[in-house]
Structure formats: C-alpha cells, structure tokens
Amino acid sequence: xxxxxxxxxxxxxxxxxxxxxxxxLARADNNFYSPxxxxxxxxxxxxxxxxxxxxxxxxxxxxxxxxSRHVVPLLKKEGDGAMFELEYHAxxxxxxxxxxxxVKLGKALDGCNLGTSINHLDLYGSNxxxxxxxxxxxxxxxxxxxxxxxxxxxxxxxxxxxxTITGPVLAHxxxxxxxxxxxxxxxxxxxxxxxxxxxxxFVSSYLTVNGGYALSQGLFGDxxxxxxxxxxxxxxxxxxxxxxxxxxxxxxxxxFGLTDFTDTAGRTTxxxxxxxxxxxxxxxxxxxxxANDQRDGAFNFVSGHLEQTDIAGYLDxxxxxxxxxxxxxxxxxxxxxxxxxxxxxxVQGSDPNAALRVGLTLGMVNLPDLYxxxxxxxxxxxxxxEIADGFFYASIRSNDPQTLAMFPMAYNALDxxxxxxxxxx
Amino acid sequence: LLGILAWGGAVSCQGYExxxxxxxxxxxxxxxxxxxxxCGGDRDTGNERYRSLFRQYTCIAQFGVYVDPVDSVDGTPxxxxxxxxxxxxxxxxxxxxxxxxxxxxxxxxxSIASWLGAAPxxxxxxxxxxxxxxxxxxxxx
Numbered sequence: 001x002x003x004x005x006x007x008x009x010x011x012x013x014x015x016x017x018x019x020x021x022x023x024x025l026a027r028a029d030n031n032f033y034s035p036x037x038x039x040x041x042x043x044x045x046x047x048x049x050x051x052x053x054x055x056x057x058x059x060x061x062x063x064x065x066x067x068s069r070h071v072v073p074l075l076k077k078e079g080d081g082a083m084f085e086l087e088y089h090a091x092x093x094x095x096x097x098x099x100x101x102x103v104k105l106g107k108a109l110d111g112c113n114l115g116t117s118i119n120h121l122d123l124y125g126s127n128x129x130x131x132x133x134x135x136x137x138x139x140x141x142x143x144x145x146x147x148x149x150x151x152x153x154x155x156x157x158x159x160x161x162x163x164t165i166t167g168p169v170l171a172h173x174x175x176x177x178x179x180x181x182x183x184x185x186x187x188x189x190x191x192x193x194x195x196x197x198x199x200x201x202f203v204s205s206y207l208t209v210n211g212g213y214a215l216s217q218g219l220f221g222d223x224x225x226x227x228x229x230x231x232x233x234x235x236x237x238x239x240x241x242x243x244x245x246x247x248x249x250x251x252x253x254x255x256f257g258l259t260d261f262t263d264t265a266g267r268t269t270x271x272x273x274x275x276x277x278x279x280x281x282x283x284x285x286x287x288x289x290x291a292n293d294q295r296d297g298a299f300n301f302v303s304g305h306l307e308q309t310d311i312a313g314y315l316d317x318x319x320x321x322x323x324x325x326x327x328x329x330x331x332x333x334x335x336x337x338x339x340x341x342x343x344x345x346x347v348q349g350s351d352p353n354a355a356l357r358v359g360l361t362l363g364m365v366n367l368p369d370l371y372x373x374x375x376x377x378x379x380x381x382x383x384x385x386e387i388a389d390g391f392f393y394a395s396i397r398s399n400d401p402q403t404l405a406m407f408p409m410a411y412n413a414l415d416x417x418x419x420x421x422x423x424x425x
Numbered sequence: 426l427l428g429i430l431a432w433g434g435a436v437s438c439q440g441y442e443x444x445x446x447x448x449x450x451x452x453x454x455x456x457x458x459x460x461x462x463x464c465g466g467d468r469d470t471g472n473e474r475y476r477s478l479f480r481q482y483t484c485i486a487q488f489g490v491y492v493d494p495v496d497s498v499d500g501t502p503x504x505x506x507x508x509x510x511x512x513x514x515x516x517x518x519x520x521x522x523x524x525x526x527x528x529x530x531x532x533x534x535x536s537i538a539s540w541l542g543a544a545p546x547x548x549x550x551x552x553x554x555x556x557x558x559x560x561x562x563x564x565x566x
Contacts, residue, residue: 044516101441119441280459295464297463371459
C-alpha cells in the first residue's frame with residue numbers, strides 16, 4: 001500500500017512539474033491560470049469580481065480557513081490533545097466573465113464561434129494544519145496552496161483536482177520562498193496563492209485567547225468562551241478589508257447538558273453574522289486614472305441564522321434571514337442524515353471505528369440583486385450530500401449558502417470537499 | 426464513490442457559455458451600477474440605474490461571426506454582416522463606463538444617456554433616447 005501511495009505521489013508531483021514547466025507558455029494573465037491561455041476581459045465588472053473571488057479563495061480555503069475550521073475546534077475541547085488534517089476544496093463556477101477563447105489548429109472550438117465566450121472561473125484550494133494543546137498553552141501551524149483557473153471551451157475540468165490536491169505538500173515546501181518574495185510562483189502559475197499561518201495562545205475552560213500571524217494577511221486574534229459555547233470571531237488586518245467578518249452567537253448549544261431534551265429536540269445554533277462586502281474595484285495600474293478615483297463602496301451583508309441539529313437524532317433544519325442590504329428570507333433547508341451526524345461531526349477524526357455518516361440536504365437560497373458585483377439575485381435550488389467514515393470526510397454541495405455568502409459573484413456554484421483528519425486527546 | 430461522483434460532475438459540467446448581444450448590454454448595466462457605488466453613490470441607486478437602463482433602452486447588440494485568420498488565408502472568410510460588431514468591441518462599452526471619473530459619474534447622475542456617452546460602442550449596442558446611430562448622447566470622462 002505504501003509503495004502504491006508513493007507511486008501516486010510521484011505521479012502527482014511529476015504531473016504538477018509538467019504543468020509548472022509548460023505554464024509560462026499557457027498563462028492567461030497575472031490573476032488567473034488557464035491551460036489554454038484563455039483570458040477574461042480586463043476592465044469589465046465581472047472580470048474584477050472574478051479577481052476578487054480568487055483573492056477570497058486564498059483567504060477562506062487557505063491557511064487561515066484551515067485554522068478556523070480545524071484548529072479552533074481542538075482548542076475548544078477540554079483536556080490536552082493534538083490534531084492533523086489534510087483538506088481539499090474546489091468551488092466550481094465561483095464567477096464568470098466575458099473573455100477570449102481560442103482556435104485550435106485553425107478551427108474554432110464548439111462554443112468559441114465568436115472568438116469570445118463567457119468563461120467560468122473555478123477555484124481550487126488545499127491545506128493542512130497541525131495543532132497541539134497541552135495545559136494552558138496552544139500551538140498551531142497551517143500551510144496552503146490555492147489556485148484560480150479560467151475554464152473555457154475545450155478545457156477538461158477533471159485535470160485540476162488531481163494537480164491541486166498535491167498543494168499542501170507543495171505549499172509547505174515553498175513557505176520559505178514565500179517569506180523572501182510575496183509574489184513567489186506567480187510568474188509561473190498566475191494567481192497561485194501560497195500561505196502559512198502560525199501562532200498560539202492561552203487556553204482555559206473559561207476563556208481561550210489565541211493569536212497568530214498569517215503571511216498573506218498579517219496579525220489576527222480569536223477569543224472563545226467554551227463554557228458558554230458562545231463565540232465571537234473577528235478577522236482583522238489591513239488586507240482582510242475585503243472579507244471582514246463578525247460572527248456572534250451560540251454554537252451547538254446543548255441546553256447545559258439536558259440530554260433528555262437534546263436527544264429529542266436537538267441542539268441549537270443561533271448566530272448573527274456581518275460580512276463586509278466591497279464591490280469589485282477598478283484595477284490599479286500606473287496609467288489607470290479611474291483606479292485612483294474611487295471609493296470602496298463597502299456595505300454590510302447582515303444575516304441571522306437559526307440551526308436546529310440532530311432533531312430526534314436524524315434531522316437538521318436551517319433558516320436564515322437577511323436584514324442588509326435587502327430584507328428577505330435568505331435560506332431554508334432540511335437535512336436528513338444518519339443518527340447523531342452533527343454530534344459526531346464535532347469529534348470527526350478521533351475515532352477510527354466511528355460509524356459511517358451520510359447526510360442529504362435539500363433547500364433553497366434567496367439572494368438580493370447585486371448588479372455592482374455583476375450578478376442578479378433570485379432563488380437558487382440547494383442540494384448537498386455529505387459522507388464521513390473514520391478519518392475521512394467528503395461532500396458535494398450546490399449553492400451552499402456559506403459559499404454564496406463568501407462569493408457573492410457566484411451563480412450556481414458547486415462545492416467539492418474531501419479531507420482526512422486525525423485528532424487525539 | 427462520492428469522489429467519483431464529484432469528479433464526474435465537475436468534468437461533465439460545461440465551463441463556458443456562448444455569449445449573445447444581451448451579455449454586452451448586461452455588462453454595461455453592471456458597469457453603471459458598479460461605478461455608481463464605487464464613486465460614492467448608494468447601492469439602491471446603482472441597482473435602480475441598472476433597471477432604468479433596460480426600461481429606457483433596447484439592447485440591439487448583434488455579434489459578428491468570428492473570422493478565423495487561417496480561413497482568411499485560405500480565402501474563405503465569412504462575409505461581414507452590416508450592424509454586427511465583434512464581441513470583444515461590444516464589451517468596450519462597459520469597460521469605458523468603468524473608466525469614467527467620479528466627477529463625470531456625479532454629473533451623469535440618473536441620466537442613462539450620459540452614462541452611455543462613455544464610448545461610441547454604447548450607441549452600437551443600445552437604441553433609445555439620446556443615442557444616434559454609431560454614437561451616444563453624453564460625454565465620457
């Protein structure tokens with residue numbers, strides 16, 4: 001098995017190296033990678049929205065995102081422990097914009113009869129994280145690689161998951177170079193993001209205070225109050241301007257241990273979230289007067305969320321209401337799953353003999369018109385399938401409200417997750 | 426199994442759309458909404474100007490057929506069709522709108538004709554008040 005795995009890694013590294021070497025011939029522009037050199041049309045609103053989506057991908061599915069999804073849960077647990085995770089994520093159709101398509105061998109490809117097509121942007125990301133908690137001290141480290149890819153006529157989307165899944169190994173190796181040059185790697189693979197985050201903090205059963213430094217973003221802080229199961233998370237730093245978030249509320253509240261009650265009624269997650277949206281800006285170039293003549297136009301995207309999970313062990317219900325920029329019912333969905341799915345989710349990776357978990361979600365998401373981002377609002381059908389077994393977990397979700405909140409320029413986005421996680425305490 | 430399903434879904438899902446004239450017009454509307462907001466206007470005003478554009482003006486953009494250079498060498502280029510513009514040029518209207526100064530954006534205000542004056546291409550993709558053939562009513566910035 002080890003030999004087979006070794007061969008897979010070598011094949012993956014070889015394929016990546018081949019793309020790496022061929023990439024200069026096939027680059028699209030400095031913001032996106034495309035194997036056939038397809039471009040998006042600079043200066044259009046949707047081009048700038050796509051550029052913003054690529055930057056958001058680097059933040060959410062890079063090292064900082066890994067910290068929030070995997071390190072924080074470990075820090076909230078009682079007792080000493082350690083965690084290792086390796087995670088892969090893709091957002092298909094994160095954005096779309098007019099662009100150029102090409103002819104091959106003198107023939108226009110299907111879909112490229114006009115020399116122009118509306119090209120889609122897919123975002124890939126992979127990360128790993130390790131964390132340790134012993135006594136009152138916590139330590140953590142995470143590295144990641146993210147890549148935005150322009151898809152157009154004739155491009156096989158199946159290639160990129162394989163290439164980008166090698167990301168964590170590659171990113172880890174490149175962190176020292178990233179320290180020397182902020183744009184390391186971008187000459188070869190445009191848009192590539194290499195990031196790392198490290199830090200530590202103080203842990204107690206009443207209060208955990210953690211801080212760290214992310215190469216891409218700078219300093220950040222995180223305060224948790226485990227006893228109250230409350231959470232307030234704020235991401236700060238100059239470059240978090242595009243994705244400043246503030247979340248406050250109750251997470252998986254167990255009614256102070258009333259197990260008879262929670263076995264029937266489930267646990268409650270209730271929170272308010274404020275996202276700071278900045279409409280796509282005109283790109284700054286030395287000759288671009290408009291880029292120097294604009295305000296950020298930032299506005300708040302504020303929503304309230306109620307989630308009742310593991311109702312009778314088998315059912316989750318999720319509702320959210322948007323208050324800004326437009327008041328509307330934002331999301332309503334139902335998940336049917338194997339018994340105790342969410343409760344087991346909290347201990348994912350710690351029990352190799354845990355039962356297979358499967359969940360199916362159906363619902364709808366309603367979005368406001370965001371013409372300044374290049375998208376129209378309206379209702380979208382939501383679908384999700386999650387599976388977890390032992391250390392492994394994976395999911396596929398269309399129009400996931402969390403994704404659409406992070407990528408307001410997306411239309412019918414499809415999320416693919418896969419990962420392994422080991423936790424000990 | 427899930428991985429295979431996900432992979433298959435991603436591969437089979439088409440990653441592009443063939444544009445039509447309406448894409449160029451919509452993009453111009455997005456540019457008006459976007460420049461309204463990034464020049465300090467509020468979002469409701471930006472959205473309303475987008476809607477006004479399509480209430481007051483008709484999208485007439487028709488894309489010309491792409492002339493393959495190789496075919497041209499062979500002497501078989503498709504004959505150009507009057508009133509059709511290359512798609513690349515059609516998106517020039519939206520690019521020009523996003524390049525206007527904030528002073529100009531402020532002067533344009535709710536006058537959609539003025540916004541469409543950012544470039545002659547805008548007059549080729551819309552018809553309506555203040556737009557002549559091949560030109561537009563307002564001033565660019």
